[in-house]
Amino acid sequence: xxxxxxxxxxxxxxxxxxxxxxxxxxxxxxxxxxxxxxxxxxxxxxxxxxxxxxxxxxxxxxxxxxxxxxxxxxxxxxxxxxxxxxxxxxxxxxxxxxxxxxxxxxxxxxxxx
Amino acid sequence: xxxxxxxxxxxxxxxxxxxxxxxxxxxxxxxxxxxxxxxxxxxxxxxxxxxxxxxxxxxxxxxxxxxxxxxxxxxxxxxxxxxxxxxxxxxxxxxxxxxxxxxxxxxxxxxx
Numbered sequence: 001x002x003x004x005x006x007x008x009x010x011x012x013x014x015x016x017x018x019x020x021x022x023x024x025x026x027x028x029x030x031x032x033x034x035x036x037x038x039x040x041x042x043x044x045x046x047x048x049x050x051x052x053x054x055x056x057x058x059x060x061x062x063x064x065x066x067x068x069x070x071x072x073x074x075x076x077x078x079x080x081x082x083x084x085x086x087x088x089x090x091x092x093x094x095x096x097x098x099x100x101x102x103x104x105x106x107x108x109x110x111x112x113x
Numbered sequence: 114x115x116x117x118x119x120x121x122x123x124x125x126x127x128x129x130x131x132x133x134x135x136x137x138x139x140x141x142x143x144x145x146x147x148x149x150x151x152x153x154x155x156x157x158x159x160x161x162x163x164x165x166x167x168x169x170x171x172x173x174x175x176x177x178x179x180x181x182x183x184x185x186x187x188x189x190x191x192x193x194x195x196x197x198x199x200x201x202x203x204x205x206x207x208x209x210x211x212x213x214x215x216x217x218x219x220x221x222x223x224x225x
Contacts, residue, residue, distance in 0.1 A: 041221070043203055044205075089155055101214060103156045
């Protein structure tokens, strides 16, 4: 069974710092991997989706990479801002479970002014 | 405005009571999903539906029931058999099995 782990569980950084969030998964037979942002008490907003054939995706200050063979993805946030404070979740879609996203536990990020 | 709506935002359940959470989408998506999120944890799939009048159990379906009579609606009932229902419930939809899922704002269920 696919398991997804995110480290660290919480992270606090000063404004302006570049940071990396990590996501690892146990089964490399994935269709895609997605990064989401969740603000307290709110739903999820999709940030980046990487197909299994891709190595990375970029959107503004965000860059997500995927190394399927090692079961890892990273989300790089450049020049962090207080508005980036939120929980970041990664989720994988397995080749044999088209409807079932498996989520990590999330990384709670706080960017201090 | 296209999107997914969930109601109510907060719901209180008494012991032994069944409660129903509403999820509506106007994105013309075929697939809809219900997830449960416990504090500090990721999401776990309760039920999903790929098409009207069809639905499948997810990882934690016990104590829950759903229906899919209309394409735009996928209500979730939390039955009295669910002994630990306190959680944040999220509904999502997608245009197809392998497509990006879009999420609603969530319903927080509390037990009185």
